[in-house]
Amino acid sequence: xxxTPGPQEQREPKTLGKFLHYYRNINYHYHQLSGYDNVLNLxxxxxxxxxxxxxxxxxxxxxxxxxxxxxxxxxxxxxxxATNNNSPFAPFVLDSHINxxxxxxxxxxxTATFIxxxxxxxxxxxxxxxxxxxxxxSDSGTWRKPGGDLNQLITGETLRHFVGGGxxxxxxxxxxxxxxxxxxxxxxxxxxxxxxxxxGQFF
Numbered sequence: 134x135x136x137t138p139g140p141q142e143q144r145e146p147k148t149l150g151k152f153l154h155y156y157r158n159i160n161y162h163y164h165q166l167s168g169y170d171n172v173l174n175l176x177x178x179x180x181x182x183x184x185x186x187x188x189x190x191x192x193x194x195x196x197x198x199x200x201x202x203x204x205x206x207x208x209x210x211x212x213x214x215a216t217n218n219n220s221p222f223a224p225f226v227l228d229s230h231i232n233x234x235x236x237x238x239x240x241x242x243x244t245a246t247f248i249x250x251x252x253x254x255x256x257x258x259x260x261x262x263x264x265x266x267x268x269x270x271s272d273s274g275t276w277r278k279p280g281g282d283l284n285q286l287i288t289g290e291t292l293r294h295f296v297g298g299g300x301x302x303x304x305x306x307x308x309x310x311x312x313x314x315x316x317x318x319x320x321x322x323x324x325x326x327x328x329x330x331x332x333g334q335f336f
Contacts, residue, residue: 146181159197164256164264164303164311165205166197189215189224195336203256205266209336211248211274218244219280227293233272234335235295235317235327243276247286250336254301266301270335272317294320301334309333 152175159168171194178187191213198206211232215224227233227241232248251271258265273294277285285291299315311333319325 144182148179148181149176150179151176159195162199163305164266165199165254166207167199169194169196171195187216187218189213200253203259205254205256207250207252207254207334207336209248209250211246211250213246213248215244217277217280221279223279225276227274227276229317229327229329230331233274233293233295233317234270234299234315234329235272235297235319236293236325237327241276241291242279243291244279244281245277245283245286246274248272248274252335262305264301264303264305266303268299268301268313268315269297270299270315270317271296295325296320299329 152173154173155170156172157170159166159170171192174189174191176189179185180187191211194210196208200206213225221242223242223244225243225246226239227236227243228239229236230238232246232250249272253269254266255268256264256266271294273292275286275289275292277283278291295317297315297317299313302312304310309332313329313331313333313335315329315335317326317329
């Protein structure tokens, strides 16, 4: 309490209930994928101090399609909806490592989200256990501001759309052993751009 203002002691007991449902129908052709899967995540938190509920729903659907011998199309649709508390700690974030490449690190938050990631992967080197791919992508999404209305998802005021490209270097003998680098640019404001480094495919 001497460094930052606030209570010396705070206790808020809570209970968490969670439901997860997975459906997977994906075929692995080494580094290329085909098929689709879906993950549904429902959570509810009950605060025993003020008798309030916080609910959240997240649904991720991915689809993969092979194009010829060396092409791979990938897409992900994420829909999220949470209790619309006017709080700076809203659960959905705009982040380069989660949903929109090039946007930065946790630069915006919301209580509802709609994200569409599209990606084309072209294999340019495949020898032995090593593969490299060039990637072109389009990442777009929109948010409901904390305390705002759902129509913010469709009015375009919170819409962000980044496009870009990247490179993948994969070692096939280990699962998901892929190094990736992407560069994304905001098509509405080209001054907003950035590199994203990571391990594993983006989705």
